[in-house]
Amino acid sequence: MKGLWGSLAGLTAGFALAATSAAAGDIAGFRSIGFSGDGKIYAFEEYGIQDGSGFPYSNIYFLDTVKDAYLPGTPVRVRIDDEQAGLGAARAEAARKASPLIESNGLADEPGQVVTFNPTTEVDSDPHRLRYLPFPSDPPFGKPYALVLEEYALPSPSACKDIVEEVRGFRLRLTERDGAAVDDLVHEDDHLPASRNCATGYRLAGVVTHTPPGAPPVHMALVLVLSFGFEGRDGRWIAVPVHP
Secondary structure (H helix, E strand, O other), rough: OOOHHHHHHHHHHOOOOOOOOOOOOOOOOEOOOOOEOOOOEEEEEEEEOOOOOEEEEEEEEEEEOOEEEEOOOOEEEEOOOOOOOHHHHHHHHHHHHHHHHHHHOOOOHHHOEEEEEEEOOOOOOOOOEEEEOOOOOOOOOOOOOOEEEEEEEEEHHHHHOOOOOOOOEEEEEEEOOOEEEEEEEEOOOOOOOOOHEEEEEEEEEEEEEEEEOOOOOOEEEEEEEEEOOOOOOOEEEEEEEOOO
């Protein structure tokens, strides 16, 4: 288990965000885990110290990139209901529970490429638009792709009506493909999923790409969901498959 956890952490050590119990809410850290060889499965971890309670947590998501749905029996969720517990303990337990799926799908062998990243700490970037090249190289290879996220109000679930004035969904469009202008709808909410709690905003926060041998590429759009929290808005992650 120690070797597996060490190898997974090494995949994206420079990419992981340190999550703390800051007074401005709980913005979860993010760690990309990887893809199956054919690109049909993608996994990532979010982790942090829960706002209000101080409990450490780690959630590992396994996504079917064709159906845009979680794999059966997932996500793997761990929370240690002890504010004295360390974040490392929660992450190690989540890694232990997730390791059979990670190993059986070969996710550690195909980490993909983090080709753009736009965290909440980035003050000069557009929170709703990303333009990127799909392959890391120098000199640059290929032509750009662009994604645009649009927010809009949705009917408020009963659980949110006395908490926030308005809940919001999002629409995601691919507006540039290999340097050419397009207008392809990737995702559009028609209701607010319960898993997003009382979401009040979104940030288009990154893209991870994977090009399987002999198969079409997969781009995972990383969206940070901002929702009502105890001391400020909390941030949790979702990944939306894009098939450009």
